Amino acid sequence: MRKTLFLSSAIAIVLLSAIPAEAQTSASAEEGLSSANQALLARIEKLEAELIALRASVQQSVQTASTAKETAQNAVKTVSTVQKLAKAGAAGAYSGAPSDSKWHLAGYADVGFVGGDMPGPDSFVTGKFNPGFHFQYKDLLIFESELEFSTTNDGKTTTELEYSQFDIPINDYVTLVAGKYLSPIGQFQERLHPSWINRIQGAPAGFGHDGVQPTSDTGVQLRGTVPVGNTRFTYAVALGNGPQTTFEGGVKLEGVGKDNNSNKSIGGRVGFFALPYLELGGSYLTGKVSGYAPPAGHEEAPVTIAADVPVGSSALDQARYTLWGMDAAYTKGALAARFEYLNSHRAAFFSPTADDPTGVFLPRLGMKAWYGQVSYRMSNVGRSDFIHNLEPVVRYGQFRITGHDVLREENAQDRFNVGLNYWLAPTIVTKAGLEWRDFKVAGVPSETLYQFQIAYGF
Amino acid sequence: MKIMKNNGIWMGSTLAVAMLVFAPLAIAGPDSANAKAKKPDPMQVVRGAKAWKNNCGRCHNLRSPKELTDEEWDVSVTHMRVRANLLPLEAEDIKAFLKASN
Incomplete structure (x- = not known):
């Protein structure tokens, strides 16, 4: 019993002594925790400060990058503008700010050389400047x-107004053309x-001057x-002064400054893809032609055509001229194939002269011409740039005339061309070719021509 | 002679009427085409390249876009719009392509 009491007392003393010690330990821990928190808070505050500084730095970097990008873009624009100004200035075309x-x-221009067994010597030819x-x-x-300057055989310079419109x-579908324009007949x-653009040195027989192909007219067109x-x-529908009678009694198919009769020609072309x-x-x-009207100071009569004059026809002081034609063009890649046909006739009539008011009888005049042409640019043949620039071409055509012996003797023919072109640039070409002319009048010898030409479109 | 005069009067009157009828269209037509040209986009350049190849190459070799300045292409393509019977939108597409490529 005493032992138990002793033990109990001892435990109580120990417990009593233990209570203040525990309390002392708790206070000490609180002090330690508060210190850690403060350290943590301080660290967080430090990190926040660093984050703010970092954000500011990033924003500054972004602004710097943006400024650099803008500066670079401005520099590119400036360089581009300077390049364009330099280019325009070099071309002599810059006129300051964009204008109305x-x-x-x-x-275009060309020069060349023509030789062969045609009448006259082989010769360099000045070609044209247009x-x-x-x-x-x-x-x-x-x-x-467009003007056309050329040099005559005696050294004089000729100037022609090709068109002015x-x-x-x-x-969107209609354009009005007024003035002197290239004929819309054919291609x-x-x-x-x-x-x-022309793959051969000259025009096909009948498609140049004095041919069946009208070259120009003066009037108005609606096209689109x-x-x-x-x-x-x-389409192109044209109302023009129309054809006139030439001094030789043929048909002039060029635009004139003033008509010589009140009848206007109407014509045009319709194309379809x-x-x-x-x-x-x-x-x-179609249109009507009157008799030949000599220029002031030239009172010559037209060439008299040998023909039987129909009785009772002297009232015919005008004649109907009619032309029709068709054309086709196949142009795919390096291959270009073309075909054109024209057929015209002018009715018989009397062309009055100063000496003979009743007129010189001009019989019915018929002209027709056609040609076919094939060219092939060898841009896909082999690996040589030289071969890629080559372009062989072949053309064959015929020109026939009835009712006018002089014109027929000079122009009616079969014409065959073979050529080889070399393209120095897309708009600069050198041409070498052979041309055979087989005239269709007995006694007129055939001709073989070799031709060289350099042409530049600008 | 009287018939000729009547013929001339008739043609003159027809032309005058035609020009009066078309005059308002002349003011409206090109402006609408111009308005469309102010918004070139990449697809317009693509369409222009195709139209350039299909139309210009039909008669002659294709000129390099670098041959002319923007302003010269404006005039040259307008000239060819008439000569080659191009639609106005085709012409605008071709201009956009040539200007983007010169």
């Missing part, structure tokens, strides 16, 4: 004109005759394109 009126100088001027006022209209877009005269589904029709690379066209022209 713009212009463009274009055209500057073209295009002036545009906003999108309201464009005025365009206003083009006024009426709407060759309006689109293919410039020497840098009408889309139909996936294809389109193109059967495929994107296949164009088909049909042309028509």
Whole structure:
């Protein structure tokens, strides 16, 4: 019992002594925790400060990058502008700020050499210089004109106005053309005759001057394109002064400054794209011609045509001229194949002269011509750049005339051309070719010509 | 002679009427085409390249876009719009392509 009491007392003393010790330990821990928290808070505050500083740094970097990008873009724009100004300045075309009126100088030129067994010696030929001027006022209209300078056999310079016309877009499908314009009949005269486009040195027989192909007219045209589904029709309808009678009694098919009769010709062409690379066209022209009107100071009569004069026909002081034709062009990749046919006739009539008011009888005049041409640019043959620039070409055509012996003797022929072109640039070509002319009048010898030409379109 | 005069009067009157009828269209047509040209986009350049190849190459070799300045291309393509019977939108596409490539 005493032992138990002793133990109990001892435990109690121990417990009593233990209570203040525990309390002392708790206070000490609180002090330690508060210190850790403060350290942690301090660290967090430090990190927050670092984060803020980092954000500021990033924003500054972004601004710096943005400024650098803007500076670089401005530099690129400046360089681009300087390049364009330099380019425009070099071309002599820069006129300061964009203006309502713009212009463009274009055209083409050629020189060459012609030899063979034709009448006359082999010769260098000066060819032609055809500057073209295009002036545009906003999108309201464009005025365009082309001159042709050439040198005659006796050294004189000739100047001709090839065309001079206003083009006024009426709407998306109609453009009004007024002035002297290239004939819209067929394709060759309006689109293919410039020497840098023409694959042969000259025009096909009957398609140049004094041929069946009208070269130009003076008047008005309505022209444009009408889309139909996936294809389109193109058209040109022209009302012009029309053809006139030449001094030789033929038909002049060039635009004149003033008409010599009140009758106007009407004609044009309709084209159709059967495929994107296949164009088909049909042309028509009709009008009346009067007798030859000699220029002031030249009172010569036209060449008298040997023919039987129909009785009772002396009232015919004008004659109907009619032309029709068709054309086709297949142009896909390096291959270009073309075909054109023209057929015209002028009715018989009397061409009055100063000495003979009743007129010289001119019989019915018929002219027809056609040609086919194939050219192939060897851009896909082999690996040689030299071969890629070569372009062989073949053309065959015929020109026939009835009712005028002089014109027939000089012009009626079969003509065969073989040529090889070398393209120095897309608009600079050198041509070498052979031309055989087989005249269709007995006694007129055939001719073989070799021709060289360099042509530049600018 | 009287018939000729009547013929001339008739043609003159027809031309005058035609020009009066088309005059308002002449003001509206090109402006609408111009408005469309102010928003070139990459697809317009692509369409222009295709139209350039299909139309210009039909008659002659394709000129390099670098041959002319933007302003010269404006005039040259307008000239060819008439000569080659291009649609106005085709012409605008071709201009966009040539200007993007010169």
